[in-house]
Each structure stands twice: as structure tokens, then as C-alpha cells.
Amino acid sequence: MRLLFALVLLGIVPYTAPAAERMEGGDRQAAGRPGKFAGIQDDPVLQALGALEDARLRDEIADSAHAYYSSRFADAHARIAGIMAKYPESAIGDVLYDFLLLMDGASLGFSGKYTSAVDVLNRLQARIEGGNPDFGPDNLAGVMALKIAFLEAGSETASAVDEMDTLIARFGGHDQPAVRWHVESAMQRKALLLERSGNREQAL
Numbered sequence: 001m002r003l004l005f006a007l008v009l010l011g012i013v014p015y016t017a018p019a020a021e022r023m024e025g026g027d028r029q030a031a032g033r034p035g036k037f038a039g040i041q042d043d044p045v046l047q048a049l050g051a052l053e054d055a056r057l058r059d060e061i062a063d064s065a066h067a068y069y070s071s072r073f074a075d076a077h078a079r080i081a082g083i084m085a086k087y088p089e090s091a092i093g094d095v096l097y098d099f100l101l102l103m104d105g106a107s108l109g110f111s112g113k114y115t116s117a118v119d120v121l122n123r124l125q126a127r128i129e130g131g132n133p134d135f136g137p138d139n140l141a142g143v144m145a146l147k148i149a150f151l152e153a154g155s156e157t158a159s160a161v162d163e164m165d166t167l168i169a170r171f172g173g174h175d176q177p178a179v180r181w182h183v184e185s186a187m188q189r190k191a192l193l194l195e196r197s198g199n200r201e202q203a204l
Contacts, residue, residue: 048095057087061096073107080104098127114154121147141171141182157193164190
């Protein structure tokens with residue numbers, strides 16, 4: 001997967017497992033201070049962070065990522081909100097702005113603010129669908145899967161099923177393993193929800 005989305009989505013999907021528990025040691029280091037980003041040349045997020053001329057903004061984004069990967073989700077949301085209130089998108093850059101949106105949506109969801117989380121992820125999805133070349137179908141499917149998780153956690157079952165149907169219809173024929181994994185997970189979750197609601201034949 002492209003971008004540090006890979007790290008975030010692997011940490012928070014499937015279905016609201018705390019990100020910090022699923023991170024490898026190298027990933028934890030990558031989410032630390034800017035001085036620890038050296039040597040990771042292939043990730044556009046880390047490249048964009050290292051290229052920021054504003055050292056204070058760089059530190060604030062790094063601190064937000066550190067709070068997120070430490071499972072301090074309310075703190076991460078507060079830090080991200082502070083960044084977005086102080087800096088225009090032009091100062092942050094497209095790549096880092098979308099990274100912050102993803103972390104913010106996840107942080108809100110893990111804090112139990114499911115409606116707000118879905119709203120943020122909808123904004124991110126719209127940006128991805130706008131044709132950003134840094135994003136692939138794996139990124140979009142991952143964001144949709146995260147929305148499903150928070151809709152389900154917030155007892156928005158009908159909306160969750162609608163989102164599952166959209167994901168399955170959109171990516172059901174995709175051959176990329178990461179995308180197929182999200183499709184298969186959505187199918188499994190839908191079958192479980194149908195069975196629990198008494199629609200056993202439809203679930204089968």
C-alpha cells in the first residue's frame with residue numbers, strides 16, 4: 001500500500017482493534033520524533049514530513065502521530081484539531097493533510113465518537129475519490145472498511161450494511177490482495193449481521 005496509510009490501516013482494521021497493539025517495533029519508531037524518520041525513503045508521508053520547512057508544524061504532526069500510536073486517541077484528536085485550526089492546508093500539504101484526516105477519524109472512532117469519526121472519514125473518502133495519485137484502491141477500500149467498523153460500533157447497522165454493499169460492489173472483482181481482504185471481511189461481517197438479525201438464509 002502507498003503512504004503511511006499502510007501503517008495506520010494495518011493498525012486499525014479489522015474492526016476497532018487498538019492500533020498500538022498491532023504495530024511492529026519499526027512502525028512505532030517511524031511514528032516518533034522527526035529525527036527518527038531518517039532512512040525511510042519510500043514513504044511519501046515521511047518524506048513530506050521531513051521536507052516541511054516549519055519545524056514547529058513538523059513537531060506537532062509527529063507528536064500527534066506519537067499520541068495516536070500510543071493509543072492516546074483523545075490526545076491525538078486534540079492535537080490534530082489544533083494543527084488544523086492553526087495551519088491552512090497549503091502549509092501542511094496534501095499528503096500530510098490526508099494523513100491527519102485518517103488519524104483524526106480513527107482517533108475519534110476509538111474514543112467512541114462514531115458519528116464524528118464517520119464524518120471525518122467521509123471527507124477523506126471524497127478527497128481520495130477526487131483522483132489523488134498518491135492513493136490506490138487499497139487505500140480507499142481501507143477507509144471504507146474503517147467506516148464500516150465505526151458504523152457497526154455505533155449500532156448504525158443499516159448504514160454499515162449499506163457501506164458493506166458499496167465496498168463489495170465496487171471492489172468485488174479486484175485482484176489486489178489487500179483490496180480482496182477488505183472485500184472478504186465485509187462479506188463476513190455482513191453474513192454475521194444477517195444471521196444475528198434472523199436472516200439465516202440470506203446470510204448463507
